[in-house]
Amino acid sequence: MEKTSPKLTELFDRDTAVERLRQMTLLRRFEEKSAELYSATKIRGFLHLYVGQEAVATGIIPYLNPDDGVVATYREHCHALLKGVSAASIMAEMYGKQEGCSRGRGGSMHLFDAASRFYGGWAIVGGGMPLAAGLALADKMQHTGRINCVFFGEGAMAEGEFHEAMNLASLWQLPVLFVCENNLYAMGTRLDLSEAQTDLSQKAASYNVASRAVDGMDLLQVTEAARQAISHVRSGQGPYFLECRTYRFRAHSMFDAELYREKAEVEQWKQRDPLLSYGQLLQKLGCLDDAALEQLEADVAHEVDEAVRYAEAGSWEAVEDLSRFVYSET
Amino acid sequence: MEKTSPKLTELFDRDTAVERLRQMTLLRRFEEKSAELYSATKIRGFLHLYVGQEAVATGIIPYLNPDDGVVATYREHCHALLKGVSAASIMAEMYGKQEGCSRGRGGSMHLFDAASRFYGGWAIVGGGMPLAAGLALADKMQHTGRINCVFFGEGAMAEGEFHEAMNLASLWQLPVLFVCENNLYAMGTRLDLSEAQTDLSQKAASYNVASRAVDGMDLLQVTEAARQAISHVRSGQGPYFLECRTYRFRAHSMFDAELYREKAEVEQWKQRDPLLSYGQLLQKLGCLDDAALEQLEADVAHEVDEAVRYAEAGSWEAVEDLSRFVYSET
Amino acid sequence: MADDNDKRTLSYREAAGEGLREALNRDERVFLMGEDVGRYGGCFAVSKGLLAEFGPERIRDTPLSESGFVGIGIGAAVGGMRPIVEIMTVNFSLLALDQIVNHAATLLHMSGGQFNVPVVIRMSTGAGNQLAAQHSHRLEGWYAHIPGIKILAPATLEDVHGMLQPALEDPDPVLIFEHSVLYNLQQEVPAEFSAVDISTARIHRVGSDVTLITYGASLYKCLDAAATLTEQGIEAEVIDLRVLRPLDETTFLNSVRKTRRALIVDEGWRSGSLSAEISARIMEQAFYDLDAPVERLCSAEVPMPYAQHMEQAALPQPEAIVAMIKRMVAGGDGVDHE
Amino acid sequence: MADDNDKRTLSYREAAGEGLREALNRDERVFLMGEDVGRYGGCFAVSKGLLAEFGPERIRDTPLSESGFVGIGIGAAVGGMRPIVEIMTVNFSLLALDQIVNHAATLLHMSGGQFNVPVVIRMSTGAGNQLAAQHSHRLEGWYAHIPGIKILAPATLEDVHGMLQPALEDPDPVLIFEHSVLYNLQQEVPAEFSAVDISTARIHRVGSDVTLITYGASLYKCLDAAATLTEQGIEAEVIDLRVLRPLDETTFLNSVRKTRRALIVDEGWRSGSLSAEISARIMEQAFYDLDAPVERLCSAEVPMPYAQHMEQAALPQPEAIVAMIKRMVAGGDGVDHE
Numbered sequence A, B: 001m002e003k004t005s006p007k008l009t010e011l012f013d014r015d016t017a018v019e020r021l022r023q024m025t026l027l028r029r030f031e032e033k034s035a036e037l038y039s040a041t042k043i044r045g046f047l048h049l050y051v052g053q054e055a056v057a058t059g060i061i062p063y064l065n066p067d068d069g070v071v072a073t074y075r076e077h078c079h080a081l082l083k084g085v086s087a088a089s090i091m092a093e094m095y096g097k098q099e100g101c102s103r104g105r106g107g108s109m110h111l112f113d114a115a116s117r118f119y120g121g122w123a124i125v126g127g128g129m130p131l132a133a134g135l136a137l138a139d140k141m142q143h144t145g146r147i148n149c150v151f152f153g154e155g156a157m158a159e160g161e162f163h164e165a166m167n168l169a170s171l172w173q174l175p176v177l178f179v180c181e182n183n184l185y186a187m188g189t190r191l192d193l194s195e196a197q198t199d200l201s202q203k204a205a206s207y208n209v210a211s212r213a214v215d216g217m218d219l220l221q222v223t224e225a226a227r228q229a230i231s232h233v234r235s236g237q238g239p240y241f242l243e244c245r246t247y248r249f250r251a252h253s254m255f256d257a258e259l260y261r262e263k264a265e266v267e268q269w270k271q272r273d274p275l276l277s278y279g280q281l282l283q284k285l286g287c288l289d290d291a292a293l294e295q296l297e298a299d300v301a302h303e304v305d306e307a308v309r310y311a312e313a314g315s316w317e318a319v320e321d322l323s324r325f326v327y328s329e330t
Numbered sequence C, D: 001m002a003d004d005n006d007k008r009t010l011s012y013r014e015a016a017g018e019g020l021r022e023a024l025n026r027d028e029r030v031f032l033m034g035e036d037v038g039r040y041g042g043c044f045a046v047s048k049g050l051l052a053e054f055g056p057e058r059i060r061d062t063p064l065s066e067s068g069f070v071g072i073g074i075g076a077a078v079g080g081m082r083p084i085v086e087i088m089t090v091n092f093s094l095l096a097l098d099q100i101v102n103h104a105a106t107l108l109h110m111s112g113g114q115f116n117v118p119v120v121i122r123m124s125t126g127a128g129n130q131l132a133a134q135h136s137h138r139l140e141g142w143y144a145h146i147p148g149i150k151i152l153a154p155a156t157l158e159d160v161h162g163m164l165q166p167a168l169e170d171p172d173p174v175l176i177f178e179h180s181v182l183y184n185l186q187q188e189v190p191a192e193f194s195a196v197d198i199s200t201a202r203i204h205r206v207g208s209d210v211t212l213i214t215y216g217a218s219l220y221k222c223l224d225a226a227a228t229l230t231e232q233g234i235e236a237e238v239i240d241l242r243v244l245r246p247l248d249e250t251t252f253l254n255s256v257r258k259t260r261r262a263l264i265v266d267e268g269w270r271s272g273s274l275s276a277e278i279s280a281r282i283m284e285q286a287f288y289d290l291d292a293p294v295e296r297l298c299s300a301e302v303p304m305p306y307a308q309h310m311e312q313a314a315l316p317q318p319e320a321i322v323a324m325i326k327r328m329v330a331g332g333d334g335v336d337h338e
């Protein structure tokens, strides 16, 4: 993993720097609200939170073009938000309302949005990777210039589908960026209990895929690496594997008793909260004062509240429509 | 790949040296006869020949203990012969007779023999690897001191099952020797069209598995490496990956028109025929004279003829027994 | 109930866990392997506590590698162990299907009887928790198509506890499907569970007017419906298949010959569900005993939607069972088919 | 025949290849992807010559990675292409089942109708070539259980040629199962194939005494049996289902209502085969029209043995069809069930 961070001023102008803080704040507050609503049984099924990992998606997705594709997992609220899916339609989806981005049929784990080219929201670990490579093949064959970015956890790398997708993407030089969010655990299974080789860049090398590992708690490192990785992929040099070392602060899902890790370990990682540390950096650099920060929080709170209002006001799909969308309506 | 061969005299006493030639000759003649019998429609289904690759199995299997397990593919006549399955019972199997080693239910692709711990004969590419790792887990948990050896082609390495089995075997330090018979083609697909990374030892490294690549046409190189690999595995140091670079002289199966490779390429490899070159070496070293060689060929021919006689004399299983062996008879 | 010395109240989860613990104690060759069975405490907390009791060799957490560790379980079984492989849910078992169908189910036959595969594979199944299309399959009836494996669907605490031991003693691969909505089910059970078989169906309720054939969590919907029907003068006989392969057809055929009417309630998708096989067998062997066509109530043929009202609409419900049976008993051709 | 200008004799293999060639010529978005479709010349030589004609971008050899390249086909379809993914045989498709069942079949629904998956997946199926237990599955009827995908089983040259185009035009995933014993079948066909649909069953032979319902290679066994029966005064109506999901039940229900008897011939294993679904639907919708119970003739429930006499004994045969129908028409309860 890289040791030093690039300078903020080399990466961002002031507005962009503040915008990143706003984005990470939105992700955090949106998910905190979701957890609350889960407890209130407004949201059901499984709910997997991204809290602690925000710097990863925030460092990458803004550097994709609007028509690039993103494929994610069941832990994807934040990826969807960053790709342009509205907070309101995500919240409505989690309520199961037909105003949701998947019409209430997908729920938290299956967010989809054609307009922003957000391709899910997949809950079979590893299953999204071949799909992302396939989108990339379509882009390559159609010379669209688009690239695709797929997010997955380090646990997914033990699946055969990772192996097959990486090899095919490299063999065919497909424009796909593989982002491993290495948060050290797959449910309760620590990396060293899941991978015989914990240096994940060696895996990328075994497919002849260029790679880099960065501190996923550091927005600046992620940003700099993402820009390089994206330009590698977009310039036709084939796939790229970006490992972001991060940590999830909360349980795997709302059902997890967290028996497998020490509270102290969690606390230690929380010291490196990307939202706090990035916010402090901005203040230190004078990019925003207390008032501006307050305003930012208020704006975000308003957006989240509006999302909840929208979800609450949404409607239930008619039961008569149950058998729609099994096959296309022609 | 290693460049130099060990000296024969460092590996073998005279009898062993000659025995290896007898073994390779038996493999070759047995399969030549099988091809003939296939054309005569005595053998049916698929028939995959090992001709050209004999030095691989001959360099390895004799160094396993009788109670070690061997798992192989559909190209496994020779592995079965070397592990101790009789030529007669293999031939009867290919005839579909109940005297066959799998009672006529398996055919060429599914040879099995409990007595010699020959665990198949599997025809789903990659499918035997988890099984071999499982046998190894059983041996480890039962402290038997046994090891297991699984043979597969380089084409199988693109399968997810290779990835999962290698990682698990390494993670749990299972006593299993993975032998890749890299004959450059998977049916008609050349290695570089199947693997983005053609240096296969990099793949072993990505699972933290010790590995070595040898010239699979050179019995001495294979032998020396096999002994080292086997002692690594047997001493509890975990799995080992041995790549043997070889070539199949004949078509993939009896249905293959060989459109995908040049005749000249095949001819060039045939210059390195392991049976011929090893035989010449023995003669040069004075290990056997023309008369002894003639006798060896005659003995082998007799064994093959006896196998055919046995198969011809065999009987058909009663149709009433069709539904046996779906579930155990208790 | 707590005040009865010989009885106690337990959850299906606890009964399953007790079965595992006893199996591990009974035979050293038994071990449990699967994703998060150990340190996490088990996805549905079934195996909670076992790691501390039996250690990581026998309570073996696996990486996300369904095909790999199922195949390893098969190999370990051939090698003399008695593995219990847990696949977290049936949905993920599709990644291991090659090992189950092409390998475990064929080895005994392909080897001419030489190598049997005494592996037990447990997994959760079922819908009803708003987990949407990729986490709600009910494929146990679909698995029952495959010769060479046996399929169990324990619906009661007695069965989820008791089926494990005969499954481990069985020389061939046995798949056990635990319905996830049952884990929280509480039932009164004896202080010591008694042994059960893995070959017969069970009549849960005797009746004379119609036979209700079901398995898994739908058992309780059928019993509910039967209770409602009895108030209306209709006595339903309720059969829990328990074993989906090989089917105990004698039990349901005898019942249908008695009641002359049958409804099969199957949480699987209707087309090609196990309910079809049962209907076909009744057709073939009890046609002349029927007073009305055999009917089926199954799940709607849609990937499971997330929204609760839609999910519930997709699943068989007691009200629909009652309505169908009333029409069947009233006679005539009154049942609608989409 | 060669002397008739409007007719020609072709093999099923050639008809399938012609269908591929036309599809590739018709639409630039179409490409073929699978193991050994190019340089090797195709496992069954169906795609022979296409690499030279269309190049390696559109005739794309893949590594042995069934889950990977099927998933890539799904993604490419979502991305605007029209991939034809070839899985060499149905046996290997078990390695790709997660992509087919969990991904391709669910996406449209999970996305609330936003993303359809216009992928075509072809594979060979069937037994009869002494390829033993791991190379002889007939699982097309089993696949037909899954909502969200369509299942085709072309039995004729016209269908194996003609079903490809409507499959490619279909917005949803379509699986095409080509029976491997048919590849060498020669039939006389018109100079230009005509278009076929992928929604209806086809009556191959009109008859009044019994309906024979089948699909795939068994069609020819049924036609053989029907020819024998006609000599004995029994006229069988022979229906080729063609489309296994969604089933065209109107065609077979109408036929059964006319003939009042039905035998389903299904090369799948009997328990849980598609034949059960058909029997169940007849039970539900034509019970009162039946003069005898619907019967089934399927494969023996064993992994396929290698030896020829055993393999043939495991498969449905014309003689058995004839014998069953004679008993059914003779009436009474005379059909044995194991």
Ligand SMILES: Cc1ncc(C[n+]2csc(CCOP(=O)(O)OP(=O)(O)O)c2C)c(N)n1
Binding pocket: A075, A123, A124, A125, A126, A152, A153, A154, A155, A156, A157, A181, A183, A185, A186, A187, A252, C035, C064, C066, C088, C092, C095
């Ligand atoms: C194929 C499959 N197996 C198991 C599961 C259950 N499961 C859901 S998430 C998860 C852990 C995944 O870990 P990782 O890939 O590291 O992602 P993270 O949750 O840490 O973001 C598991 C085991 C699943 N959804 N799919």
Ligand SMILES: Cc1ncc(C[n+]2csc(CCOP(=O)(O)OP(=O)(O)O)c2C)c(N)n1
Binding pocket: B075, B123, B124, B125, B126, B152, B153, B154, B155, B156, B157, B181, B183, B185, B186, B187, B252, D035, D064, D066, D088, D092, D095
């Ligand atoms: C899962 C699977 N996919 C495809 C096939 C068809 N097939 C049989 S052998 C083979 C090539 C295997 O090549 P390799 O592993 O290099 O072994 P080799 O035949 O060269 O010994 C293929 C594609 C199969 N049997 N199993």
Ligand SMILES: [Mg+2]
Binding pocket: A153, A154, A155, A181, A182, A183, A184, A185, A186, A187
């Ligand atoms: Mg993780």
Ligand SMILES: [Mg+2]
Binding pocket: B153, B154, B155, B181, B182, B183, B184, B185, B186, B187
């Ligand atoms: Mg090879």
